[in-house]
Amino acid sequence: MKIAKFFLGCAVLxxxxxxxxxxxxxxxxxxxxxxxxxxxADKRVVTDSSLxxxxxxxxxxxxxxxxxxxxxxxxxxxxxxSTQRFLYQFEWFDANGMQINNIVSAxxxxxxxxxxxxxxxxxxxxxxxxxxxxxxxxxD
Amino acid sequence: MKTKILYPLGLAxxxxxxxxxxxxxxxxQTGDKEQVVSLGQINIQxxxxxxxxxxxxxxxxxxxxxxPNPPALLEISRIIxxxxxxxxxxxxxxxxxxxxxxxxxxxxxxxxxxxANYHKEIQPDGTTKTTRLPDFTLSxxxxxxxxxxxxxxxxxxxFQLSLNDPRQEVQVWEGEKEIGKxxxxxSVGF
Numbered sequence: 153m154k155i156a157k158f159f160l161g162c163a164v165l166x167x168x169x170x171x172x173x174x175x176x177x178x179x180x181x182x183x184x185x186x187x188x189x190x191x192x193a194d195k196r197v198v199t200d201s202s203l204x205x206x207x208x209x210x211x212x213x214x215x216x217x218x219x220x221x222x223x224x225x226x227x228x229x230x231x232x233x234s235t236q237r238f239l240y241q242f243e244w245f246d247a248n249g250m251q252i253n254n255i256v257s258a259x260x261x262x263x264x265x266x267x268x269x270x271x272x273x274x275x276x277x278x279x280x281x282x283x284x285x286x287x288x289x290x291x292d
Numbered sequence: 293m294k295t296k297i298l299y300p301l302g303l304a305x306x307x308x309x310x311x312x313x314x315x316x317x318x319x320x321q322t323g324d325k326e327q328v329v330s331l332g333q334i335n336i337q338x339x340x341x342x343x344x345x346x347x348x349x350x351x352x353x354x355x356x357x358x359x360p361n362p363p364a365l366l367e368i369s370r371i372i373x374x375x376x377x378x379x380x381x382x383x384x385x386x387x388x389x390x391x392x393x394x395x396x397x398x399x400x401x402x403x404x405x406x407x408a409n410y411h412k413e414i415q416p417d418g419t420t421k422t423t424r425l426p427d428f429t430l431s432x433x434x435x436x437x438x439x440x441x442x443x444x445x446x447x448x449x450x451f452q453l454s455l456n457d458p459r460q461e462v463q464v465w466e467g468e469k470e471i472g473k474x475x476x477x478x479s480v481g482f
Binding site: 219258279 | 321322323325343344345347348351354356357388394395396482
């Protein structure tokens with residue numbers, strides 16, 4: 153009897169703890185879009201399937217700024233009911249595949265609420281940049 | 293007899309545990325997973341984060357492209373420090389000026405006094421050449437806000453930057469990045 157009470161207590165406490173951590177997002181948007189996204193075909197390398205299953209990459213789209221720079225936007229979706237923290241980092245490459253590094257390639261800490269869709273973006277360091285890669289690292 | 297055996301074993305186990313927890317000095321990258329997050333202080337990765345956001349936003353706005361003779365001439369003006377800590381503002385402004393120079397969208401005005409003197413000396417008639425006015429100046433402010441609830445402390449640093457057109461006397465771009473940290477003590481990780 154005592155053991156049953158103990159396990160029941162543990163279950164209630166665990167439920168409370170999980171409820172306390174979860175923050176999910178409800179959203180609403182216009183159904184008929186007037187803007188048009190230009191999706192980019194992507195190639196994914198997943199070494200951390202845990203992060204990939206939690207913070208899912210929905211897709212990429214790109215545009216060119218008035219000054220001719222490449223602007224890339226990544227849509228992410230949190231497939232869990234709790235807030236997820238991660239680092240992301242954009243890397244940029246010129247026409248010869250050489251990496252161009254500066255402060256726009258800094259690792260940026262980000263968080264996303266449960267069920268939330270979020271966009272992250274970056275702009276190429278200069279007009280010679282043709283390609284890019286985005287890295288994601290889960291927080292401990 | 294049992295105590296005689298267990299005591300050294302326990303001591304050895306404790307030593308092993310503490311040795312495992314100790315971290316030897318090693319090189320780290322700015323903004324990596326092991327970054328120190330200080331509650332009452334701007335960390336090195338915060339400057340990188342704020343500068344990165346400002347550069348992305350400024351380049352995407354196209355404000356620097358609207359000059360008659362590109363690239364735009366930029367002068368870094370005063371960034372006011374309204375925080376409780378002493379800040380070397382180059383930790384922020386240098387990152388921005390490097391990125392803008394690399395973008396080809398702007399060049400920054402000489403701040404080196406030796407280079408400025410050399411510029412004066414090379415004038416053939418000895419007169420001071422009319423200096424080219426900057427197309428833009430970059431000014432701003434860093435503000436610290438502290439909130440407390442019990443032991444929990446939240447510090448927010450607001451990095452506010454403005455790109456000013458001195459000829460038109462208008463601000464052509466403004467950006468703000470807020471970096472908030474909350475907790476009871478500083479930690480490693482993010």
